[in-house]
Amino acid sequence: MKIARWEHPGPPSRGPADLHDQSPQIGEGFVIDERVVLFPDALTVTEVLAHGLGFAHTLHARAADLPGTPLGHVRLLAPFVPASIRDFVTFEEHVEGVSAAVDGKSEVVAEWYEAPTFYFSNPHIVLGPGEPVSPPVTERLDFELELAVVIGGVPGSDGVNLSVESAAAHIFGYTIMNDWSARDLQSREMKVRLGPAKGKDFGTSLGPWIVTADELAPFVDDDGFLALRAEVSVNGSHVGDDLISNMGWPFPELVAYAARNSRVVPGDVLGSGTVGNGGCLGELWGRAGELVPAPLREGDEVRMSIEAIGELVASVGRAVPPPPVPPARRRPRARHR
Template sequence: MKLVSYQHPDLGERVGYLQQDHVLDLALAQAWAQEGGRCLAQRPFPVTMIELLEREGEGLRSAQELAATTASAQIAELSFAIPLADTRLLSPVPRPRSFRDFYAFEEHVKTARARRGLDIVSEWYQFPVFYFSNHNAFLGPEAEVERPSYTEWLDYELEIACVIGKTGRDIEPAEAHEYIAGFAVLNDWSARDVQREEVKVGLGPAKGKDFATSMGPYLVTLDELEAVREGERWQLEMTASVNGQELSRGNFHKIYFSFGELIARASEGVTLHPGDVIGSGTVGTGCILELGTEVHRWLLPGDVVELEVEQLGILRNFVK
């Protein structure tokens, strides 16, 4: 199932799902199903993604059952079906409860540090590390990303996000998939010149990261990805392009620490909640910092950045 958050022209922020290149509003779909005697559930459906996730597994199961009901209908007969091309999509989770971004691809870490004349520290292999970023600065697909006035070295980062769909604490890696609502494409925008200076102080990146994170175009539930799953990893090709020129290519399967291990680390002694977002970190070759400015200059206003992950869609943003 592909879940979306979108801006309804009259009702504001809503949660829906994709069907035949249309967005179907979950709450309106439930009302339609009830009127036709196709749905016996009486509890009103959530109207936002956070409300849906807060119902934990029940919410996702109900959404999938409802989608199966509308799948047999003609799209033209559904007054609440909006063509995707006419819809303004938001980040699948417009305001996550929290945002942790990991550093889990060995190739990226090795290459990026080598450009600074550094080796990977041995501690990197002992446990996955993350930093907290601004969960109130999330943007959706097709959104404009303003280059902050304080940076000249604006960069993209090609990542995958996991959205937590179930409350959990001290989660075991082997059980972590039960806590994942789905995956989405993630762009962890970075001000590299600011980041380079602030990490010298001994803390993680902060001002170099807190101005924007984009996610989308939709949240894909794990059942749709079962065919490409190999144990605790997924075979998903990942690419990034700027102004139509491909710069980055990698594969989600090459992540050193699995998402199960990332979730276990994040939840150790801490409760994760529905709507928390966890980033994978940048795939190998997945940013200009790693590629070098001899391959491509830093991003400028007017640039179009597209991140694409197999089955997860294209996340396109515009630098202004």
């Protein structure tokens, strides 16, 4: 099953006095045979995720023969509004390359192998397919090609302290994720032993839809990894490709780790981290010791594809200069007024 959200024009105007709402109409439902079909009962993607994968299959059977709208007549949106975004770093090859670009030293620290580390990203800046990113002022704008898990509800589970086996049942589906990155901002922030923060805080693209986990079962290898091919190009020129199965941990282990002494809920996103072998420009900069290929600029088009998922395409919009914030002031460290 494919699950999506979309926008299409409002009802046609009947003249100057027409009081019909001309705003775009939002639809949520299934993608079936090159058409989009609304969920029965006017359900939303958020509600379907909460009910879980079994409920979605029942709903799909009801929707299969319903009329829909040709896929080419709508504009796809981000497939859902995430409850949270955790972004992991699970590809060893990516870590080797990008550490040199960001920190000036190519290495994989011993701590990387101990646990699947992640950071929290901003769910309020999610972009959909074709939606341009408006970056901060940066000289090192980058993309990051990832596969992301979408969490769904499981009857009787609160999503807390999940075993690897029970975590697998919480994987509702997958989508493509582009973790846009301003590498110069990221490098400055991480010298303070925090972040990435503003180096990532301006845009995360998701889409084009959610493909349910059962659809990808044929691609699970003998070790439990998804052997899907992922590729990325800029302005039509191939930049990188990898197999998702080169992750250091399979997805159920990422979900279990996220739930450790914590909780995962329907609508959570867990990114795989950037694939290796050119899944981002930063990795290539680190290996080359120079900014080759060139950083992204306004007007560039980034096209990502992952086997059995689809394509996620976006362009770079104009950089947005922010209002200034002054640097820290030296303070006397007084202990009393």
